[in-house]
Amino acid sequence: MIETSEFLAKISRDKFLPYHIREQARQLLRHYPTPKAVRLAGRCEAVRQDQI
Template sequence: MPDERSRAVVQTREFLVELSRDNSLPDRVRRDAKFLLRHFPTRDDVVMAGLIEEHSDTLPIGVLGPVFSPAITK
């Protein structure tokens, strides 16, 4: 479901942030987490993508169904 996918993406970003700041982890793990965060969507990006998909009746982006949802609840 799009809302579950959206929530998982947001929570994964939060997890990567935690990893990148945890000084008890090896440098490589923190460095890799920081690298991934550079390319990972923010919560606002996910919400915006969900809003675009939700209101894009005229665009051909819904062929596979919605990917994200603007409704993200923890």
């Protein structure tokens, strides 16, 4: 997931791509979890698994 987020960010900044492609990448990123949120969710899941 983190790599996908970075990929979308890279696409959104690539001036060689058409505007509509860059804009779509920006729109997708708005609804995509940040790398920090993904890592936090992973840590929370690991703690939860330890408690079971």
